[in-house]
Amino acid sequence: MDWDRVVAALEQRVLAPGEEVEDRRDWPEASTFMVGDYGYEARPADWLISQAPWVDAAVRVVADRFMDNFAITYGLLFAGDQVLFLNEPATIRELGRRLGADVEPIAYAELLAELYSGPHIDEQTVLPFAATGAHRAGVLVRDPAAFAAEYEWVDPALVAAPAVRAAATGVELEFCSVRYFLTETKSAVDVLQWTVVGGGGRPASWSRRYLAERVERAYRVG
Incomplete structure (x- = not known):
């Protein structure tokens, strides 16, 4: 992985003027560094889209403030000379032009689920906050049975497997x-349902609605 290129992309798209990368350490599988009060960790992402022939690398970057619900996830795709910053709604809508061609619909759903399941997605740059640096900011529900096993305190009848038409x-x-987060004494989830239309050279558009909000677990984990 070319970590210099990853850091350069973050400096261009994420860091504010005057912010500096400090205490950087690189390994083949990760790069870590500090920017102010945030600890950054960049790793190759396990997203399905990373398997697309046109994608050279997919990178998930977590900027952790080491506070509850304050770990921000950034997504980068490298394709030739291009760097796609997935936290920009305009970028991910344009990516949706390729739905059903060289972008698999489930791979696209996975990106939206992780990066756009938070409450505020209308900004120029979306900041998806995870419960901790060890959690995802959002997760695609692939299998209702697996969802029921992991989130046993949530009504499994709410969700369905992805459908492509x-x-x-x-x-x-x-x-x-599903978005998992921490409260003062418990943990909770929001469950969302999405409809996305795109492909055929048309930018993607989407709508989403809450099936359940702040469904609290009886005890806190995380």
Whole structure:
């Protein structure tokens, strides 16, 4: 992995003027460094889109403030000379032009689920906050049975497996996502349902609604 290129992309898209990368350490599988009060960790992402032939590398970067619900996830795709910053809604909408062609619908759903399941997704740059640096900011529900096993305090009837259908000019995709977060004394989840339309050269558009909000567990984990 070319960590210099990853850090350069973050300096261009994420860091504010005057912020400096300090105490950087690189390994083949990760790069870590500090920026102010945040500890950054960059690793190759296990997203499905990383398997696409046109993607040279997919990188997940977590900026951890070491406070509850204050670990920010950033997503980068490297393709030739291009760097796609997935926290920009404009970028991920453009990526949706390729749905059903060289972007698999479930791979696209996975990106939206992780990076766009938070409450605020209308900014120029979306900041998805995870419960801790060890948690994902959002997760795609692939299998309702697996969802029921992991989130046993949530009604499993709320969710369904992803569904992909041909649309008039591209692809229509429906799926569910879950966002896990910590409260003062407990942990909780939001469950969302998404409808995405894109492909056929048309930028993706989406709508989402909450199936459940702040469903608290009886005790806190994390």
